[in-house]
Amino acid sequence: MEGNVDRNRQAPGLDELIDLLGDWSSGEGPLYRRLTDAVGRAVRSGDLRTGDRLPSERRLADALSVSRATVVAAYDALRGSGLAETRRGSGTQVSGGAVAHRLPVDGRVRGGQATAVVQRLITQPPDLISLGQAAEAGGPDLTRALLDMVREDLPGLISDAGYHPAGLPALREAIAAHHTVHGLPTEPGQVVVTTGATQAVALSAQLFLGRGSTALVESPGWPGCLDVLRAAGSRLVGVPLDSDGVRIDRLAAALAEHRPALLYLMPTCHNPTGVLMSAGRRRRVAELAAEHGVIVLEDSAHAAGLAPGQAPPPIAASPAGGTVLTVGSLAKAVWGGLRIGWIRAPQDTVARLARLKALDDLGSPLLDQALAARLLPTLPALAPERARIRRERLATITRLLAEHLPDWRWQAPQGGSVLWVQLPGGTDARLYARVALRHGAEVIPGATMDATGAHDDYVRLPFSFAPETTAALVDRLAAAWAALSRSAGPRCATTCQW
Template identity: 35%
Template structure:
């Protein structure tokens, strides 16, 4: 839920807030039963006084759109009011027609982080973006000018659903650098790896199927699997990646349809699956006949030494479906990713893709092809790695200086994130409002676990998007927020202590 308050207009902030919430309620984006953020939390996220939120909620309550309940908070109610301005008389009752998918995917922790990050005065550690100042914009401008001049009419038409053929060839060749042996026919170009993950889930999963996932794991994967009705089998992670021995024990009693893993600089934990565990995972999967989805968007972003070979390079049994993207190393806005898999899988995924978007943007595919084929991508990576290593080290040093032992973390060898754990029994969701009040945001860790109660002490910090000086200032604000939470926690502890 994105809320933008314009402080330059004469419209009161509470009225702007009420208007935006009203629009989302009447459109069905916030269906009946949706719990709205508590007044203090929403005020902290938006950087406004609590009275602003109180006034907006009162206005919506007077219109019969929301209701406050002791113990339940403020919830959207079934208004069924066709007389509201945004709801034309005789119109379709949209909220009654929506499938329960939106409410199934609603995550209040992620909503809180998005609300705080949307403010211009907030330093956001919540994003998963590369550094925009390192984008090779001038090179891309020249490439796109060339593409439109030479092949504009063709690149502005549809292209094969499997992808722009020269790009598929370039991807097959590029993948050989890591030992992945594939032909262009085993490559499917997708509109970002998130689409690839969705296509895999739609093609291979049915409601009730079991999927083994790491705990924690990528929140987008959890959302996709839940959206198709899959059940989740969490497998814990340690410093060496997925605990394959735990998965092996689970396979004695349960039979997942898929195994999903981010084996290299995992999101969110930053850990990398060791070589012996990679080999054991492939042995288990081959023996049981279970496909392994290898989600590998961070492989190229290593900062000390290259990681172990990808699962797809070690796979002799044809059980791996490899998934990656250009978003983390070039431009997220290009929305270019790819799947490498046995040809029958590629064929089935292509059929599903044709139901979604027919093809991936041909012009952007041409630009990625040119980057790979003309030797531009490797030099770009050689620019990114030292810059991101510096930012990681700046964040680590600032956290150690400002927070000391109040925050535990491991230093990742690559990727985009630092995975942190609060000590002293504190919860990341309680820290977020304090942080937002001081102009800093992060992603609470509970969203990355199949069981959110497991991850309440964790938070994820991105170090690639903010500039080094911004990282330091962000940590200073985060430390101030943590001190405020520690003080409040100590007061509550004293108040609840028994009198003897």
């Protein structure tokens, strides 16, 4: 059986193993049986392979916040089914006979942080409130625009061949007008339409990054986009934030030391901190990037729903020169199911991106683009009402948190729809997330959102839910906090500072 072991492969570490187990504690039956089944699924899928060592019983029990007896019983069951074996001095490992006939399957990004969030999007566990999403349901404006599009635009659309790799001309014109109104003069030829903001980031990474390259990113940031940069072969270097945006002193030092190929920033409604980068800070970023010859990728996916003047002009509006790509999206402004994003860039860069887009999918769906072209000009008029709803939902969740979790601390966000919450007493947010999952809440630990692994006592908490869902969420978070406190014993009650 030893011949089936891949000696060049690194077995999953403890945190990666727990991500593979996913929502293991849901379902029926004893807790040890649910853990047994989850490890068995990882073996049969090929995510755990012959010879992979499993953590010690005590270490896994501590990491999952369960009793050691639960893990002991699970390992016994795995050995009994032939999926694991224990060797003196070597611990417990995946049995060779259990997977000798299988080809390894591994679609995960090594070192990726968004794996568990993406997996739960696929599996959609019942009755789970996921904090991995901060999107709102579509409103009546979406329905009206869709009906108008079908009635007025559909005949002309279906007579078209349907292939527009750079985007539907009407949508490119609408995006150009949108940026112009928000302080960034733009021509349609400077726009390429993408299937969501994630594809926009991926195409940009494909164009400017490669194996062994370096990208500077904010610490913290959104793990899905950080994983996209990693998947392009890039090494990520984190730069910290303050209340004004990315710190200029640390950015200047990182540019000089690491000579990166790309600088990825989220200056408007930063995810997860809610920081709004000031106009002066944006200007200095543009100047530093131009000085060092670094491409700037500014992710403004959360900015489309803002009215003109609610945020400073994009970094690309700076006269400093250099190459700046601006990413936009309708997912946060309209509806997460409308997978329309874009990149605004110099025309020669747009031509190269359009070629990559054509190789990827020959162009985003035309009907979606036609709907987006109708919606984009209406967003400034809708912005006040959407802002009112967000204020009400922010007030709701902060009131409930103050009532049920008074030791949790956060700073009021300047934009967006998430709170960046610090847990008291230096609590490991990964451990809390594992307990919260058993109470029906998917929490995103801060360390998974930081390329440096810092912020390990923070969690990201969206407030985009309807009030009844928010109430249920806070109840689950409070129950999980109480359960963790009981299992960990007395913990620090001092107030945690931002």
